[in-house]
Amino acid sequence: MSFSYDVKTELSQIENAACCETQQARALLLFGRACSGVSLSLLTEHEGAANRYADAVALFSGVKPDISRSESGNYKVQVDDRNVTDAVMGELSAARNAKKQLCIGKIERDCCVSAFLRGAFLSAGTVTNPDVEYHLEFSCPSAHLAEELIALLQKAGIEARRTLRGGVNVVYLKKSEAIEELLTLMGATENSLLLMGAKMYKDVRNTVNRRVNFENANTARSVAAAGKQRQAIEILQKTGRLKELPEELRTLAEMRMENPESTTKELVEMLGGTLTVSGVNHRFGRIIKAAGLSDTPKK
Ligand SMILES: [Zn+2]
Structure with missing residues (x-):
């Protein structure tokens, strides 16, 4: 009905x-x-x-x-x-x-x-x-x-x-x-309550969808960033230039190749919190630049 x-x-x-x-x-x-x-x-x-x-x-x-x-x-x-x-x-x-x-x-x-x-x-x-x-x-x-x-x-x-x-x-x-x-x-109090329930359900569903979209976008960004970092490191390895980089960058490059899909935040944790997320990102920026790639993230 x-x-x-x-x-x-x-x-x-x-x-x-x-x-x-x-x-x-x-x-x-x-x-x-x-x-x-x-x-x-x-x-x-x-x-x-x-x-x-x-x-x-x-x-x-x-x-x-x-x-x-x-x-x-x-x-x-x-x-x-x-x-x-x-x-x-x-x-x-x-x-x-x-x-x-x-x-x-x-x-x-x-x-x-x-x-x-x-x-x-x-x-x-x-x-x-x-x-x-x-x-x-x-x-x-x-x-x-x-x-x-x-x-x-x-x-x-x-x-x-x-x-x-x-x-x-x-x-x-x-x-x-x-x-x-x-x-x-x-x-019609019972049906009024049903309506409120339907509305609350909609509101919650919208919030969840927004959050999931936001998280998906974040995940996509971080996967794209990790891909680019690996690409840069591979270029440096093949051309023999990796060993010429300062030690702090070589350590980070090694860590990235061993953990190809980890987020920057996870890498920071692996480093024992000696660097911040932006510090790690900055070092990756230097690696990418050294490989001759542009540092602007893909959309
Ligand atoms: Zn009356």
């Missing part, structure tokens, strides 16, 4: 206080597929969400509608009975804006804000698997509900944005912290 599905499972199982149940029901209805005096409907992949939507209709009208299955396996709640739609509209109409549109309105208590967001997500939300991408969105039925939702999220300290996609007003969150906060606020 998808991450979105798991979040809805967690949200649909939350037991609400009476004040919260009303706000969750309002959100489920307002953010459903249709919400008017003519029809109320929701189409969802999630049975729990469909159940909560049917509960919402029942809370305001006293009539619990049936849930049907579409051919594609989705769950559908469809209410065309005017007595039921009128009763629901009567409740929702308590909050209307200046243009007489149904709206979110003022939600007094923090617990109810959480419940409202939970209802909106159950009806209209999706969240991408955090292993793939950080993206959570609500498909809003109208521009003004999208704006109100953004304002409601902002009041809860969560930054969201709006875009129009295929004629649908989409409110979305892109930052992992914002998604984590919203999941926690809505009550």
